Amino acid sequence: MFFESFAEFLAMGKHGFYVWLCYGITALVIIANILAPIRQRKKLIEQQTRLLRREKKNASEA
Amino acid sequence: MWEALKRLYHRMGSPKWFYEISAVWLPWFAIPAALFLIVGAVWGLAFAPADYQQGNSFRIIYIHVPTAILAQSAYAMMAISGAIFLIWRMKMAAWVAASIAPIGASFCFVALITGAIWGKPTWGTWWVWDARLTSMLLLLFLYFGVMALQKAMDTEENSAKAGAILSLVGLVNIPIIKYSVEWWNTLHQPATLKLTEESTMAMEMLIPLLIMIVGFYLLFATLIFMRTRNHVLWHERKKNWVKKLIQPEAEK
Numbered sequence: 001m002f003f004e005s006f007a008e009f010l011a012m013g014k015h016g017f018y019v020w021l022c023y024g025i026t027a028l029v030i031i032a033n034i035l036a037p038i039r040q041r042k043k044l045i046e047q048q049t050r051l052l053r054r055e056k057k058n059a060s061e062a
Numbered sequence: 063m064w065e066a067l068k069r070l071y072h073r074m075g076s077p078k079w080f081y082e083i084s085a086v087w088l089p090w091f092a093i094p095a096a097l098f099l100i101v102g103a104v105w106g107l108a109f110a111p112a113d114y115q116q117g118n119s120f121r122i123i124y125i126h127v128p129t130a131i132l133a134q135s136a137y138a139m140m141a142i143s144g145a146i147f148l149i150w151r152m153k154m155a156a157w158v159a160a161s162i163a164p165i166g167a168s169f170c171f172v173a174l175i176t177g178a179i180w181g182k183p184t185w186g187t188w189w190v191w192d193a194r195l196t197s198m199l200l201l202l203f204l205y206f207g208v209m210a211l212q213k214a215m216d217t218e219e220n221s222a223k224a225g226a227i228l229s230l231v232g233l234v235n236i237p238i239i240k241y242s243v244e245w246w247n248t249l250h251q252p253a254t255l256k257l258t259e260e261s262t263m264a265m266e267m268l269i270p271l272l273i274m275i276v277g278f279y280l281l282f283a284t285l286i287f288m289r290t291r292n293h294v295l296w297h298e299r300k301k302n303w304v305k306k307l308i309q310p311e312a313e314k
Contacts, residue, residue, distance in 0.1 A: 001108055009108060011065075012118040018183050022122045022176040023103070026129070029168050030099075030281065037288035044295050048304070049311040 077151050077294040078303050084287045089211065091284045098277030104271035113267075122180040124271055127254060128278040130173035133201060134236055136166030136282060141233045144226025154290075156222035157297070159229065160212050162287035165282060167205035174198055185249050193242035194250040197235055204232040 003009040012019045074078045096140050106124035114121035140162040146155035177195065178188045189195065212225035245251050255271070263271070298304045 002111055003108065012121070013112065015119040015183055018108070018119050018179050019121050020275055022125055022179050023107070024124045025175055026082055026172050029172050031115075033165060033168055033281075033285050034288075037285070037292055041288075041295070042294050045293060045308060045311060047310045048295075050307060052308055 075154055077154060077157075079296050079303075080154060081291055081294045081298075084291055088284065088287050091280050091287065095277055095280035095284050098273050098280060102270050102273035102277050106274065110270055111264075115160050116184055119180060119183045120267075122176050123254070124186050124274045126173060126176040126180060127271060128275045129169045129176065130198070131275060132259070132278050132282055133166055133170035133173050134239060135197075136169060137201060137205070137229070138233065138236060140166060141226075141229040144222075144229045147222055148226050148230075153297070154294075157290050157293035158286065159222070159226060160293060161286050163205055163209045163212060165227070165285045165289070167202060167209065169278075169282070170198070170202045170205055174202060178270075181249075190249055192248040192250065193240065193246040194248050197239045197242050200235055201232075201239065204228070205234060208232070 001009075010016055010020075070095050073083075102124060106121055110121070140159045143155045143159035143162065146152050147159065174195075177198070181190075182188050208225045208229045211228050212221050215221040215224055242248065243250050256262075295304060
C-alpha cells in the first residue's frame, strides 16, 4: 500500500476531492449503464407476456 | 479461415443465433469485467506510487485514459456497424450500432468530466478551448447526433441509415482527436501509451492502467450484448421463437 493510513488514503494529499469525485461519477455512470438494459428487458418481457395472455384469452373466447 | 469468417458473419446476421449465443457469452465478459475493474481501481488508487509532479491527482488517469480510448473505439465500431448495415442491409448491424451509441456517449461524457476535474488541480482550470478538448466535446455531440437520427425518420430503416451516414461522416474526427496534441499547442499532455514505442510511464503505474483498459473493454462488450439482446427481443417479438420464450411467463 502506498499510503501510511486510511485517512491519508482518503485525503489523497490534498487531491481527495478531485480523485473521489471522478471515481464516484464513473461508478454512477457504470451502474446506470448496467441497470438501463436490465430494466428495459423486464419491461419488454412484461409487455409481451401481457400481449400473449390477451391473445390466448381472445382465442379461447372466439 | 475465410470460410470460418464467412460462417460467423452469416450467423451474426441471425438474431436468434445471437440471442442464444450471447446468453452463453455474457458471464464470460461480465465477471472478468468486474474483476479487472475492481483490481485495477484498487491497485491504481491505493498501491501505485504518486506522480512526482502531479501527486495523487494523477490517479484519475485510471479512468480518464481508458474511457477516452473506449469512447473513440466505440465510435469507430458504431460507424463500422453502420457501414455494414448500409452495404449489406444486415439488421443486426443496425441494432448493434443503436446499442453502442448511448454506451459510447456515456464513456465520452466520463472522459470529458474526469478530464475537467483533473485539469483543475493540474492546470488550474476546468476547461480550455484547445484542440484536444474541443474535438473530444465534438465527439460527444456526434454521439448525440447519431442517437437522435437513429430515431428521427419515418421508418426504422431510414432512421438507421441516417444514423449510419452521420456516424461515418463523423469518423474524420477520430484522427483529429488522436493527433490534436501533436498538431496544435495544448495544455493536454501527449499520449501516455504508445503502440510503437516504449511507454513513458513507470511499470508500477502502467500495469494498473492496462488492467483498467481491459476491464473497460470487457464492460463495454457486456453492455453491447445486454442492449442488443433487447433490440433482438423487441424486433423479433412476433416470431415464434420469442413467443415460445415468453410462453412460460404468460401461463403463470
